[in-house]
Every structure is written in structure tokens, then in C-alpha cells.
Amino acid sequence: MSSRPAPLDPVQLGAYFALMEVAGLLRHAVEQQLRDDGDLSYVQFQLLARLALDSPTGSARMTDLADTVVYSRSALTYQAGLLEKAGLVSRAPSPDDERSTTVTVTDAGRAVIERVMPGHVEVLQQQLFAPLSPDDVVALGDLLSPVRDHMRAAPPRSAAPRRRR
Template sequence: MSDAPPSLDPVQLGAYFDLIEVTSLLRHAVEQQLRESGDLSYVQFQLLARLGDSPTGSHRMTDLADGVVYSRSGLTYQVGLLEKEGLVVRAPSPDDERSVTVTLTDAGRELLAKVLPGHVEVVSGLLFAPLSHDEVSALAGLLAPVREHMRATPPRSAASRRRKGGA
């Protein structure tokens, strides 16, 4: 029996550091573009984009928190900022009185339409330009099972809340 701590082989370690560096560089460029073109943070853009992709333009707060992997309290704060700017509205969920639904406003759709072309340009130029179509397909095929593996254990934002009093 070995008590040696788990380790990564050189290829795994290199892949890990490459992934972290690529993610950091891409996120930095995207955040800069979003600030300059729409005065949005990265998470605010994620929220608007998820709402914009929804057929109804709405999501429950807990679903948004899980989708963007953000804490409930942090999401509440960010949605509050977006609501102050008139980009979203919050209302009690029609399906569950304990839930809050967030809906994209016309102003939110307009801002999303304004920042999206620059966002696509940054992502295309930095992430996809150096890759062939087959390499992009391979990358998507590699990342999908990793994402699913990580999503098999829900992020804290999606974990059940403990109720006061024990149950």
C-alpha cells in the first residue's frame, strides 16, 4: 500500500496548465470586450445570454445560478444590478411561489444584441482561429464528457438547501 499523494503525469500536468492558461487569457479578453462595448461583467453577460437563449426570455433564479455556476447570493446581487439598469425584471415564479423568475427586458435584448458581435469576434479570433473545423469538433468532443462528469455533482448553487430545524 502506498501513502503517496495522488499526482499527475507530465502530459496531464501540461494539459491542465494549458487549459487554465487558455481559459484565463480568453476570459480576460472577453471581459475587456464586454466592459468596453456594454459596461457588463462576464457573469452579467452570461445571465443576459442565457435569458436571451430561452424561448420565454425567462429562467428561475436557481436555474440561472446553476447554469452560470454562481452562488445564489452572488447571483441575486448581479441580477439586482441588471434590474437597476432596466435590463431584467424579477417576479414570483408562476409555477412555484417560493421561486423567483428573471425575465429579459427589451433594453436587455438591445444590449445583448449590441455586445454579441464583439463577443463572437473575440471568441472566434482567440479560440477558434488557430484550429481547423475538425480540431474544433475534436475539442468539443473532448470537453463534453469532462463537462458532464463535472456536472454529475451539482455545483453548490444547485445543491439542496438545508432547512432550519433539521429536515
């Protein structure tokens, strides 16, 4: 016999629904702003921002990016291809591993990030941070960080075996 997990209590269920609703509403507002200001999808923004703002070299391996943005390898390859066609990134074989591809943000990609960031920050300030005190923001980070770390403790999606259809 398989044992079923205990059902969620009303507090857990309420917290879950609140988190999902906040995430959905925030994602919608962010995606609208990114489309309006930069003609970018959220995933494209994540890729450009990770390269332009998080990477000292402006480059990263595609597999590492897929793990970071929690996106499948094939879908990320497609999005990177669209960004490459738009001149916002370039792709090349990785100098460290010829089986890997490195993606690098271009000057045009950096310019798009610079253009969309003020509106992006404004949406985050208005939608997420406005109703919270500075202490609440710290508490939110303190609550979500261990959940994120727990969820990321599993092997990254890019390391998971591919499912056959």
C-alpha cells in the same frame, strides 16, 4: 491512513496548465470586450445571453440560472439586482413556486446583447478558433463535453447545503 491520489504525470500537468492558461486568457479578452461594448461583467453577460438567446420565453428561475452559470445564489441575486436597476431584466415571484424568483430579460437587455454579440463573436473567433481547423473545433468539443458532463453530474451548486460561518 488516507491514501493520496497519484501525482499528475508531466502530460497531465501540461494539459492542465494549458487549459487553465487558455481559459484565463480567453476570459480576460472576453471580459474586456464586454466591458467596452456593453458595460457588462462576464456573469451579467451570461445571465442576459441565457435569457435572451437560450430561453424561448426570455425568463428563467434564479436557481436554474445559478446552476447554469455556475455561480452562487447570493452572488447571482446581486448581479440580477444590478441588471434590474439598469432596466435590463425584471424579477418577479415564480408563477410555479412562490418561493422562487423568475428573472426575465427586457427589451433593453435584448438590445445590449445585440450590441455586444458582434464583438463577442469576434473575440472568440480571433482568440479561440483562429488557430484551429474545423476538425480541431469538433475535436475540442468532443474532448471537453464529457469532462463538463462528468463535472456537472454532481448536484448543482444551488442544491448544495449552505455553509455556516
